[in-house]
Amino acid sequence: MARASVVSVFGVLLLLPLGIGPYPLRVATVIFMWAALAGSWNLLAGYAGAVDLGPVVYHGIGAFVTAACMLKLGLPFLVSAALAGGAAMTIAWAVGTPTLRLRGAYFAIGTLALAESAKQLALAWDRLTGIPLTGGSAGVSLPLSAGYLVFYYVMLGLMTAVTAAAFWLRGSKFGYGLRAVGENDRLAEASGVDIHRLKRRVYVGSALAIAVTGGTAGYWLSYINAAEVFSASMTFQMVVMALLGGIGTPLGPVLGAAFLTLASEFLGTRFVYHYLIAIGVIIVGISLFAPAGLSGLLDLAWRRRARVSL
């Protein structure tokens, strides 16, 4: 039943561009983008309990590598984005090997520092290395794309892949191992789970998704600069969306991304000067009254309906 409804929603999303104008299409693409980002963050934080405050590292790497492949090597966009994903995975493997050994708050602070230093490195890259890649603070300008439809489908694909991965984690042995790590990593380790390898796999996988999302977003905007693509506010938005939707649930990040994007869209265009306050109140309200997030609320409604029909 649930599976059928998920598949039909996906089918509708596939055909959606036929029926809506360019603006709703853009809003949908933005939602998919945030859902993919928040979902990738959720894979590690929600399942393995490792709160990563530096996912933007891979967002930035994805954006700059995609841009470099397109501009310097003349490769098509999709190939460039795939290469950027590969580059991010390699770096994530190298970075994850030492940092994932940190626990709890230390891991959070470590990754936050990593993101900030990545930003500074990107800003200084051209000056330090003499290899033009990031354009320093001037950033990199990309050519205009022919249409925005490709971004819609790439972002939809990313969101779907990340969500499917989360569903898979729920039922697989790998996922059980991971959740054991999330609940009590020392106990998990003692019962024979190779916690480090499990976490690193998820970390590398989410780096891939985040990097491709970053590369796609950069080409879509036609302009990237280090201060924007590595900005900590992106991280916080991912975290807020995942928490709002329901951390550790497959559909939570999707719900959170859709809700926050649409709320800021409806309120922002009508109450231009006060909507940020309203959004703040909504976020506080949800975290106070529904700590399990929007997916928790939906679950509750679903269960009550099931009870009534019994």
Place this chain on the structure above:
Amino acid sequence: MTTIRTTRGARWLALLLLGAFVLATPGGAWLGRPADAQPKEFKVGVALSVSGIFSRDAALFKEVYDLWAETVNKAGGIRVKGTGYPVRITYYDDESSPQKSAQLVERLATSDKVDLLLAGFGSSVAFAATAVAEKYKYPYISGAASANPLFERGYKYFFATLNKTFDEVEGAAKVWALVSPKPTRAAVIGSDHLFGKLAAEGFKKFLGEMGIEVVHFEIFPLDLADYNSLLLKVKRQNPDLLLVGGLFSHALRVMKATKEVDFSPKGMAFSYGPTVPEFLKEFGKDAEGVIAASEWLPSFPFKDPVFGSAAQFNETVVQKYGHPADYVQAAAAGGLVAQQKAIETLGLVPPLGEKEREALMEQLHKQEVQTLYGQVKFAADGGIVQKPPIAVQIQNGKFALVYPKDVSGTQAGTLIYPLAPWRSR
């Protein structure tokens, strides 16, 4: 127990959210607004940074846009073939984010279907917004985006009334050739940001041409916490001049730090900042003698049929908003007048379709218009032509032209040099 509590909380929350949305969606419109009942007006849209890092600077734009709409509507609207069409501006908040700016510009173009777009503030926002404007063929005339790379993208719908950043600081560098004894050593610092860095590089190039040695050149991080140690480093080199590239907030903090470390160069110049009204409010007498790169002064003898003379424009801004007009406000006003003039010349009647906007773009490239900001003529890359960059100095709490010697009849005053040391200001 907990389930019950959550349920009750959830019901409250659902009610609250429902209430918010009912309030937020008049007429049940979801994406996009209902069609206009009154089509005989120019719908104008702008995504402006109401919040975020550009919010303070962008507020200056909003003042000018509001003033333009009010002035035009009071005069019966934009006159096309004898009929007046009022203008109505829709503002959205881009949160100083390029991503959001692009999204909102697309909304204005495709969902709100505005006739004209106005520009937001800042170069990074302009990069994203102009890409969308170009796609939907809307002229985008900026009064504040001046980073050189913006002009190198080959866009046809992007225009700017400010000089390109690199050239904009020419006056504030060349002015030092007028003083005696001629300064020989200068320090140039700039914030690591599109505009700040380009301005600093411009300063360095022009000083080099004049034979003034740059003894310290530094690009400092945008979020630098400790300006004092930066200025101490500069002070140790003992330069005659300090030239600073950056936004208003950087100018503010550099000024404070020079005072705190008691560093009194003989001359100080900023690419942007001192002309923002808060600067004088903040420093008062301490700001005496500071030089700023600029493009416009209220004393210039320029005028147009919309805002009147430069002096009148300044007077209106003072009366309405309580501070003198900044030059980016005049630059924005010049762009508005140029666009309005092009509409009148072509006889375009709202609603404007793609073809009309294309004609508007071509007319903007062709025409030469007198505005309160001076002559507005755009080159093929959208940059303004023949606009001499000027330098102004704060003298007795007002801005006086100090370079070049003469701008269309306005004579440059005598330069205050060297500056008084901090202790005796």
